[in-house]
Amino acid sequence: MNKQITSVQNPLIKSLLLLQEKAKARKKSGNFIIEGKREIELALKGNYTLEQILVCTDMFEDHLFIKKINDVETIEISKEVYSKLAYRDTTEGIIAVAKCKNHALIDLKLPKNPLILVMENIEKPGNIGAMLRTCDAAKVDAVILANTKTDLYNPNVVRSSVGCLFTNQIAVASNEDVIAFLNQNKIKFYSATLQNSNSYHVENYTKPTALVVGTEATGLTQIWRTQAYQNINIPMQGVIDSMNVSVAAAILIFEAKRQRDFKP
Template identity: 55%
Template sequence: MQGSKEISSLQNPQVRKIINLKEKKKGRESSGLFVVEGQREIKMALKGRYKLTTVLVYPEIFSLEEALALMKNSNTKPEFITLTKDVYQRLAYREKTEGILAVAQAKSHDPRSLALPDKPLILVAEAPEKPGNLGALLRTADAANLDAVLIANPKSDLYNPNTIRSSVGCIFTVPVAMGKSEDIVQFLKEKQIRIFAATLEDAIPYTQADYSGGCAIAVGTEATGLTAGWVKNADQSVVIPMEGQIDSMNVSVSAAILIFEAKRQRLGQ
């Protein structure tokens, strides 16, 4: 088969490199590569114009012919590799696997490279720690068709396999930028994008805020919320009234409530 080879040894250097990419943040950061698993996620990566360097299949589940067809209309020309069962099981991240994974090149995530429309609607997530939460935030952003997600002081690895899995591939199609909080605040101020901080301090109910115009909704961690810098630089603090016994919700749920209220207002303009 054109451009294909088979790997049957767990000691193969290429296998060991992919294991390092899957399991080690340092390996991903130093190489600029990461692993994508699953048909849907790979399709989303291609849609987001990510370059795939290698595609690996376990032909008992997903054939090489199917993999070639998947790449047929893409602008990427990866190396194709078939794997034996034990090698594939070592490389696969999921319990319920789909027989295909790929190695892809990471992108730059500089806020100044974003192509924003007039009056953008943006989500800012400060220091999300759990890959699952970050993935859920990206799914929310996709559902609302946000113009961008800005990750301030990132602690979670954007290309962590669990982030990719929990985002259901939205990580590849939602415009994402990262940076220090102070740099992102400055970027938003320069673009005249109003900042709405989800915090209790000097806050009004979220439904009373005016989200017309360019705006960024900033959410913090579930444990500590937004840091003082975001609260200080916010144009308005907003709060979701709580009627139960606890005083917080999952960050992706809170973000969804605020984002869709902003969408509701903007659609009514």
């Protein structure tokens, strides 16, 4: 580590702060920030390309880890600079700058009998991150963000997914393109909505399946409600008529996994 940065006014640090704060800056540069050793390890396993590593040597002591990352510029930064860049409350002392991926539908590699989660119009980064964690836990074959309102590389998505942004196959596309893709690949999609729906547990998800969830405030848009193979709901027994979208997605996903893994 020959290069050192000790000032938060350094032009590189200012540009990295913009990557943290502005989706426009991430889109323009094609880069985003990863914080933490585990997340960086998962990004490398997910074939992400690292541009730079920034290390606060007063805080990060795993020098062997740094040596394992070949051909990546490594910069030593001060505690002051690190605390300015760090997004999480718990600090580890290491940050990476990585290249964003394309996330095209055509790049998805699906097995013969895929299970897919489709998220439409999800606004809260924390919900996207939570669903990516569930999809990793259930080994869902792909995640598709349809008409997304949130940048996939928003630091809150990266943080809340605890690295599962890098462990899932992810595509981003319009509603129309996603529906065309599902139909072309003969994948039945089940839309989570109250309108014209059956209870989720009576449906059969053992064939190629996509589960579609929308925002808590407005639910799925009409195109998903009218073109679904079947609309499904999670029966509510309390006063409210909806639940957090990440919780709903987990219930649906693990019911599908239960059906697929069940051996009578």
